[in-house]
Each structure stands twice: as C-alpha cells, then as structure tokens.
Amino acid sequence: MLQSDTINFDKKGIISKILTFSCVDGPGNRLVIFLQGCNFDCISCHNPHTINHCDHCADCVASCPTGALTVENNKVKWRQALCSGCDKCIDICPSKSTPKTSSYSVRQLLELLTQHRHFLNGITVSGGESTLQLAFLVELFKAVKANAALSHLSCYVDSNGSLSEQGWNKLLPYIDGTMIDLKAWQNATHLWLVGRGNHRVMQTINQLAAHNKLYEVRLLYIPGKTDLLSEIDALCEYLNTLPQQVIIRLNAFQHHGVIGEGLTWDKCSEQQMLMFSKKLVARLGREVLLPSVYT
Amino acid sequence: MTQARLYSIITDKNLSAKQKSQYLALEAEASLPYLDIETKTQQAIDAGIICDMFEGHAPFKPRYVLPDYGKFLAQGSEYLELDAANNFDEALNLLTILYHHVPSVTSIPVYLGQLDTVLMPYIGDLSEQQIYQKIKLFWIMLDRTLPDAFMHVNIGPTDNIICRTILAVDAELKQIAPNLTFMYDEKVTPDDLLRQATNNICVCSKPHIANYPLHAKAYDNSGFGIVSCYNSLPLGGGSNTLVRLNLKEVAKKAQHKADFIDTVLPEYCRIMFDLIDVRSAFLHEKSNFFNSFLNTEGLIAENRFAPMFGIYGMAEAVNILMEKEDNKARYGHDDIANQLGHTISKLLSEIVATTDVKYGYHGKALLHAQGGISLDKDVTPGVRIPYGSEPDPVAYVQATVAHHQYYTSGISDILTIDETVKANPLAMFNLAKGALKSGYREFTANVASNDLVRVTGYMVKLSDIAKFDAQGSRTNTTFLGAEAAKNTAILKRKPRVAALETSPSYVE
Known part of the structure; x- marks a missing residue:
C-alpha cells in the first residue's frame, strides 16, 4: 500500500457529473467521475457541453x-x-460548455467513495478528456490506493488516447485499466472527425497494452462517414497485435446530444452494426461487444 | 354473487378447468356473510383504507403454510401412508406428494422448502450429472403441475451440490415457477456462489437474495422460510392472515403530520387488529384446519402462525404529509421526506411489537411491507419509491435501507436495472453485496429493457432523451417488438402460469 504522506488531498478537479451506479464503464459497478474539458472537437460528440471550460x-x-x-x-x-x-x-451555451460544473477536492471524493464503497468494484474517470487534469487524477488514484477502506477499488481511465507517453507513465503505477477510443483508421479521417491525428492514440494503445493496462478499445462506427469499415482489414490486423483479453467494444453513432453537422448524418442502425461486427469477428477470430440499445 | 357471474366463469375462454374451479370456490365462499367485525372496520374496508386481500369471507386455510419438509422426509406420514425417504428418488417423490396437500390462499403451496438442506441427507453417492438430471425433471414437474409464480423454493446460505445444481437448472430452464430465494450469509456463503446467484438474476431475474442472519435472528434461530413474494415467516408455521393498510388513504384523513402520527395512524392500526383477530380466530377456532395431518403429525404447529400486518402506499403518504406541511420534499429523493418515512415505519413497528393478537408468533403480529395486487391504482407497493421516478439503484438502496430493520415478515423493494448489466453481471454482484451489507433484508432486482439506457462512455442528457422521444417512440416499438418476440414462450405461457395472489378475484 502507498504511503499517504505524499498525497495532496486538497488537489481539486473540475467535474461535470458523478454517477454512483454504472455497469458500462469497466468491470462491475463503478462510480464514474466525468471531468470537464476535452482537447478533441469531434463532429460526432455526444456530450459537446463537456468540451470547454x-x-x-x-x-x-x-x-x-x-x-x-x-x-x-x-x-x-x-x-x-x-x-x-x-x-x-x-x-x-455558445462555447460548447456548461455552467454546471463543480470543483471537488481529492478529500471530498474520498468521502463520497467511502460512503459507496460496499456497492463498488471500482472507479472510472471519464469526460470530457479526464487526462487533461492529469495531476488531479494522479493524486486521486494515489489516495484511493493508500486508503485501507478503499484500496480494493480498481481505478480505470476512459480516455481519447491523446495523453503523452510521459503522462501515461505518471498514471501507470496507480491505475488498473483503461478504455481507449479509436475513432478512425486513417490519420486524415481522424483529423477531419476530431481535429487531431490518431498517431498518438495508437501509441497510447500500444503503450497501455505493453503494460497490461489496456482493458478495452472502443470503435465508434459512423456508416458512410468514417473509414473503420473500408479499412477493416488493416484495422483488424492492428487489433490482432493486441492481447487477446482486450475487449473490443463497438459504439453505434446515434443522435443523442449531438449538435451541428453531426445531426445531418445518418444514425447507425442495428442492422449496419451487426454487419460491421460480423466482418470484425471473422477477421479477429473472437467476439466483440455490441451496443444494447439503438434509438 | 349472481348466477350470471358463475356462468361467465364457467364459460370463460381463457381459464383452464382447474382455474375455473378455483374462482368458483372463491365465489362460493364470498356468498357467506362476512365475519362479525366492528362497524368502523367495515367502514375502513369500504373506504379502501384497509384491505383483507380478498382472502375470503370465512377463512378455512391459512394464507401461507410452511411445513417442515425435512421432518416429513425423515418420518414419512401415517395419514398419507408413506414411509420415510431412504434415497434421493424417494425424497423427491415424497415432496411431490406432500406439495399437493399443502394449502395456501391460492390453493397452491407457496413454500416448497429449503430444498438444499432438505435434500442433502439423501444424495448418497449420486454423481453430479445424476443429481442434475433428477433436479431438472423435478423442476419441470413443478412448473407444469403447480403453475403459480408465487410458489417458492429456498436455497443457501451454505455451498453445496444441490444449491449449485438448482441455480444451474433454474438459469437453464428460465421457468416462471418455482420462484427462488437464495439465502446469503457473509460469514458462510463464498463469493463465487453469490456470483452464480447474481449471474442468474441477469439471465432470469431470479433468485431473490435474502439476508440470512437478519431473518434467522428475527425468528430466534428457530427456522424460517421466504415464501410467495418476499414474505419471511416461521418454518413449521406460517401466516394465518394478511391484512393491509393503505397509508396513502390514512394520510389523506390526517390534518397534518402530527395528527397522522399521534391520532389517525394509531386509530387505523387498532381497526387493523380488529380485522386480524376476527379473521384468525375463525381460522383457528371454527375452520377445523388445525385438525389436519399437517398439524397432528407435527409438520406445522399452531403457535408458529402469525398474522401479517401489511402496509402499502408509504411513498404517497409521505408526499401527502409533506404537502400538508407546505414542504416540496419528495419521498425517495429528499432526506427530510425519507426520514419521515423511516419515522412512520418505526412507529408501525412499535405498534405491532406491543399489540397482542389472539393468534400470533409469541402473541404478536408481524409487520410487512406489502407488494401490491393488480387492482391497486395510483398507490405504490410497500415502502417502494414510485415506479418511473426511481433514482439509480445505489441511491435507491440508500434511500430505503433504513426501513428494512422494521419489516420482520418481509419488505418488497424491487430494483430495476437496465439491461446493460447483462454484459457486466459483476455489477449485479457488487450491487447485491452492497445492499445486503447496508442492511437490506432482501435484494430483488428486475433486469428491464429500458430505453433510458446510458450509452457506453457517453453522458446522455435527460433533456435530449425528452427531445428525441418522438423519434424514439417509433423505433422503440420495433425494439419492444423484438424483445417481445424473444420472450414469446413466456408470453404464450402466461395463461397457464397463474399468479392468483396478484389477481385474487375473477375479472371478466
């Protein structure tokens, strides 16, 4: 167990929402902390009000x-x-933001976690892009691991994969798993969709896999708009280099929360998703996780 | 009762001959004059404030009977001309026979026994596969011959081959009957056995998970069973009658909170006890039920029967009382409203614990949060948070757990979990363990298809869900249609599998 004397319990994070029950953010029931702010600007974003402060x-x-x-x-x-x-x-809001954020200290979150600990398998930080508040995450996870009543809780990060290698090195000692989005295969497609290239994302995936901290890779399927289907052979060749236990989860593009151009795009139907997943399964030789609801 | 009503039962298109006999018998009993109750009691019944659960005008059988099946297998029966069981097949055969002689309010037994404890002495050197095959056939027999969703088997808290096999068979067959309660004791039950039980909930919304030490202690460690829906009662006894009080209607009669607590609620509790005593006195003194072999051969004992003092509509009662105080706090969502609910439960518990009844467990009735019947409208079962306004399941547990200590004979909180849990059954395990650790008497979860499902990793805004309702409703029809198609077997079977307890009288 970690020593608690090196932890800054007063370190604060800007948080847009906390859920005390979630079964879709990692193994078991998780307390999910959504941090405000993102460095991607996806046309397909489902919660654009979390992008800016x-x-x-x-x-x-x-x-x-x-x-x-x-x-x-x-x-x-x-x-x-x-x-x-x-x-x-x-x-x-004209700025893809929200006035409804709160500042929580590590100490306050520990109190909340203590209150809910018997119901939890662990905690997941999500966003926005949670790793933009890296120093806060490091203090939070250190504090959880150093607390006798909480150290059984697993610590997961849901990320767009943009954090630098050095950044991940700071988190790796304190986290148990990560969920990383891979939104497009070609760098140019990724750049168009989110405003940044995907080389960093793939380096992140490789680094986390090498450290056995990659729990799940998420593929967002937007029929006719992104290249995950047209590049499926290259995509699967890459995914096959990852450890077999890494979960491949498919997300279907829907209209919930989307604003602007994304709303003019067709939603991904269940049929389209099943067709895509069938091709993936044939090339990966293992099952993938599918969405449970289409709207 | 009119002949036309009898005729419509007899010629009903949807009922089986057996179901018709059951409803005809109810009509016959209902043609007798009601028992001799006080005028005030009759008025409270007529006003819908207290309810006798349509148990009948002249009770000739207890509401719930929990025979000591272990004793029966060990001694056989003189009346039934049966020798004691010597092996597994004989044990199952004896049980099958006795089930047809155990009455209840629905005529079908509500309690089938703590089957792992009852059957373990007879497994001999049977292999796992042999036990599996025998249990599976037994399970199919139960569902097809005693088709009532309230018929209840108990297993656990120990880890044993019967317990494991029943869980495996139940998940495989996904039958409506029998219902199943798994006993959990933190000190005895291994985590992987609880995992198997909670995985089952994700597959078939069974079993319920009972907090074994809490129930065992409530009955002085003299044995208990969970029967029907979440009723905890003494083993070798049961419940002679269940009368329930509609707290919503009681709250309407009160001027304000203090009037409710000091005057109106205690007065209606007194009326409840009048009805309870009159009904149970008839059963014990006039009906001759306790002359039956179940009693004379020691499978039940008269002094282990108790009346259940049921309540429902706590949510509405609290909200009505808060409104009378000009307070906007809502039950299930605001501390002050939740605390008023806990205060009412505590008061009820004190009243029930200090009021003597003619025929009770240690001379007392048992408090029960009643789970509702199909005729209830605009009133929430027991102390539940109203459907459609429930907070997330963890918040639900934390808002209601303080009630659980008071409801000795059971409390029916149902947690609705969206179907994403099916892909992550560990979350169900976490939730069950948390609820039991917090003091829940019984953990029951319903895995529902819920269009309010949060999509992986995204924070969906409630307002957006509202905005897309119009589009959503069109496609949701397809979605629900597909879900219904998947469940066709269950839908088709509904007429065969009755739930007489929730539909206690014939409705044309």
Whole structure:
C-alpha cells in the first residue's frame, strides 16, 4: 500500500457529473467521475457541453427558469439546490460548455467513495478528456490506493488516447485499466472527425497494452462517414497485435446530444452494426461487444 | 354473487378447468356473510383504507403454510401412508406428494422448502450429472403441475451440490415457477456462489437474495422460510392472515403530520387488529384446519402462525404529509421526506411489537411491507419509491435501507436495472453485496429493457432523451417488438402460469 504522506488531498478537479451506479464503464459497478474539458472537437460528440471550460460570458443566466444561475464578481454561479436539470443553459451555451460544473477536492471524493464503497468494484474517470487534469487524477488514484477502506477499488481511465507517453507513465503505477477510443483508421479521417491525428492514440494503445493496462478499445462506427469499415482489414490486423483479453467494444453513432453537422448524418442502425461486427469477428477470430440499445 | 357471474366463469375462454374451479370456490365462499367485525372496520374496508386481500369471507386455510419438509422426509406420514425417504428418488417423490396437500390462499403451496438442506441427507453417492438430471425433471414437474409464480423454493446460505445444481437448472430452464430465494450469509456463503446467484438474476431475474442472519435472528434461530413474494415467516408455521393498510388513504384523513402520527395512524392500526383477530380466530377456532395431518403429525404447529400486518402506499403518504406541511420534499429523493418515512415505519413497528393478537408468533403480529395486487391504482407497493421516478439503484438502496430493520415478515423493494448489466453481471454482484451489507433484508432486482439506457462512455442528457422521444417512440416499438418476440414462450405461457395472489378475484 502507498504511503499517504505524499498525497495532496486538497488537489481539486473540475467535474461535470458523478454517477454512483454504472455497469458500462469497466468491470462491475463503478462510480464514474466525468471531468470537464476535452482537447478533441469531434463532429460526432455526444456530450459537446463537456468540451470547454465555462468562460463566464453569462449568456445562459437569463435562460434559467428556476434562478439557479446568477452572476457574482463577473463569474457565473450555479446553485445545484435550485437546479431542475432542464439543461436550457447547455442548449444556449455558445462555447460548447456548461455552467454546471463543480470543483471537488481529492478529500471530498474520498468521502463520497467511502460512503459507496460496499456497492463498488471500482472507479472510472471519464469526460470530457479526464487526462487533461492529469495531476488531479494522479493524486486521486494515489489516495484511493493508500486508503485501507478503499484500496480494493480498481481505478480505470476512459480516455481519447491523446495523453503523452510521459503522462501515461505518471498514471501507470496507480491505475488498473483503461478504455481507449479509436475513432478512425486513417490519420486524415481522424483529423477531419476530431481535429487531431490518431498517431498518438495508437501509441497510447500500444503503450497501455505493453503494460497490461489496456482493458478495452472502443470503435465508434459512423456508416458512410468514417473509414473503420473500408479499412477493416488493416484495422483488424492492428487489433490482432493486441492481447487477446482486450475487449473490443463497438459504439453505434446515434443522435443523442449531438449538435451541428453531426445531426445531418445518418444514425447507425442495428442492422449496419451487426454487419460491421460480423466482418470484425471473422477477421479477429473472437467476439466483440455490441451496443444494447439503438434509438 | 349472481348466477350470471358463475356462468361467465364457467364459460370463460381463457381459464383452464382447474382455474375455473378455483374462482368458483372463491365465489362460493364470498356468498357467506362476512365475519362479525366492528362497524368502523367495515367502514375502513369500504373506504379502501384497509384491505383483507380478498382472502375470503370465512377463512378455512391459512394464507401461507410452511411445513417442515425435512421432518416429513425423515418420518414419512401415517395419514398419507408413506414411509420415510431412504434415497434421493424417494425424497423427491415424497415432496411431490406432500406439495399437493399443502394449502395456501391460492390453493397452491407457496413454500416448497429449503430444498438444499432438505435434500442433502439423501444424495448418497449420486454423481453430479445424476443429481442434475433428477433436479431438472423435478423442476419441470413443478412448473407444469403447480403453475403459480408465487410458489417458492429456498436455497443457501451454505455451498453445496444441490444449491449449485438448482441455480444451474433454474438459469437453464428460465421457468416462471418455482420462484427462488437464495439465502446469503457473509460469514458462510463464498463469493463465487453469490456470483452464480447474481449471474442468474441477469439471465432470469431470479433468485431473490435474502439476508440470512437478519431473518434467522428475527425468528430466534428457530427456522424460517421466504415464501410467495418476499414474505419471511416461521418454518413449521406460517401466516394465518394478511391484512393491509393503505397509508396513502390514512394520510389523506390526517390534518397534518402530527395528527397522522399521534391520532389517525394509531386509530387505523387498532381497526387493523380488529380485522386480524376476527379473521384468525375463525381460522383457528371454527375452520377445523388445525385438525389436519399437517398439524397432528407435527409438520406445522399452531403457535408458529402469525398474522401479517401489511402496509402499502408509504411513498404517497409521505408526499401527502409533506404537502400538508407546505414542504416540496419528495419521498425517495429528499432526506427530510425519507426520514419521515423511516419515522412512520418505526412507529408501525412499535405498534405491532406491543399489540397482542389472539393468534400470533409469541402473541404478536408481524409487520410487512406489502407488494401490491393488480387492482391497486395510483398507490405504490410497500415502502417502494414510485415506479418511473426511481433514482439509480445505489441511491435507491440508500434511500430505503433504513426501513428494512422494521419489516420482520418481509419488505418488497424491487430494483430495476437496465439491461446493460447483462454484459457486466459483476455489477449485479457488487450491487447485491452492497445492499445486503447496508442492511437490506432482501435484494430483488428486475433486469428491464429500458430505453433510458446510458450509452457506453457517453453522458446522455435527460433533456435530449425528452427531445428525441418522438423519434424514439417509433423505433422503440420495433425494439419492444423484438424483445417481445424473444420472450414469446413466456408470453404464450402466461395463461397457464397463474399468479392468483396478484389477481385474487375473477375479472371478466
């Protein structure tokens, strides 16, 4: 067990949401912490309000029907107790952000985890892109592993894979697994879809696999828009270099939460998904995980 | 009762001959005058404030009977002209026979025994495969000959071959009957056995998981069983009657919170006890039920029967009382509302523990959070959080766990888990373990197809789900259609497998 005297319990993270029950973010029931802020800008993004930090433009304040938003000292302030969760502020936000974030210290999260520990297999940090708040993640996971009542909880990271090799080296001693998105095969396609290339993502996948910390690779299938189907042979050749126990999970592009151009794209139907998965399974020689719901 | 009603039962298209006989018998009993109860009691029944669960006008059998099946196998029966069992086949044969002589409110036995404990002495040198084959045939026989979803088998908390085999067979056959409760004891049950049970829940929404030490202690370690839906009762005894109180209607009668707690609730509890005593006195004194061989051969004992004091509509009662105090807090979601609920449960528990009944367990009734019948409208079963407004399952457990200590004879909280759990049954294990560790008496989860499923890794906004409702509803029909097609076997079988307890009277 880790020594707790080197941990900064006051380190804070900017968090947009915490779920205390999730069975789709790693093994078992997980407490999921969604961190605000992302360095990708995907056309297909399902929660674009988590991309940017609030710039306090206050455009949203007047839209709030319950007075939960106010301006104090030129900052937008959100009062959770008054909030009805209607999300009008998110709809109106011009900056792909939300006024509804909270700052949590490592200490506060440990209290929450202690309260829920009997129900949990572990915790997962998600986003946004959680690794943008790397220093916070390191302190949080160190603190969990150093706490006798919590050290049984596994620590997982859900990431877009953009973190540098040095960054992952800082996290690796304290994490048990990762879920990484691979959204497109060709660098150019990836660049068009998310605003950045995918070389770093693949290096991340390789590094995590080499350290036996890669739990799941997620493929987002957007029929007719990305190249996972047209490049399926190369994609599977690559996936076959990964350890066999790594889960390949397929996500179907849907319209929930999507804004802008993405809404003009066709959703991925169950039939299209089954066709794609069949081709993958034939080339990988093992099962892949499919979405359970299409809307 | 009119002849036309009898005629419509007799000529009903959907009922089997046996089901018709059952409903005709109910009509016959209902043609007798009701037992001699106080005027106030009759008024409370007529107003829908208290309810006798359609048990009949003149009870001639207890609501639930839990015979000591182990004793039966060991001694055989003089009345049934049966010798004691010597091997596994004889044990199963004896059980099959006795089940047809165990009455209940539905005429079908609600309790089939702690089958692993009961059968383990007879396994001899049978191989795993032989045990599997025999249990499987026994399971099919139960479902086809005693088709009631409330008929209940108990297993656990120890790890043994019968327990493991029953779990395997139950997951394989996915039958409606029998219902199944797995006893869990942190000190005795290995994690991998609990894992097998929770995996089963993901496959067939069974078993229920009972907190063994809590129940065992409540019955002085003298034996208990879980029967029907979440009723915990003394083994070798049972429940002579179940009367239930609609807390929602009681709350409506109260001026304010203090009036409810100090005056109105205690008064209706007093009326409940009048009905309980009148009904159980008839059963024990007039019906001659306790002259039966079950009693004379020692499989049951009269003093191990107790009335169940049922309550339901806690959620509505709390919300009504909060409104009377001009407080917007809602049951299941706000601490202050939840705490009022816990206070009411504690008060009920104190009233039941200090009120003598004519025929009870140590002279007392047993408090029960009742799970509802099909006729209930706009009122939530037991102390559950209303359907459609439940928080996530962990929050659900944390909001309701404080009730569980008070409901000795069972509490029917059902957690609805979305179907993504099927791909991650470890989450069900975590949830069950957390709930039991927190003090849940009984963990019951329903794996539902839920269009509010969160998609992997994405945070779906509730507002977006609302926005896409219109489009969603069209495709969801297809989705539900596919789900229904998958379950066709179950749908087809519904008329055969009755649930008389939730549909206690004939409806044309």
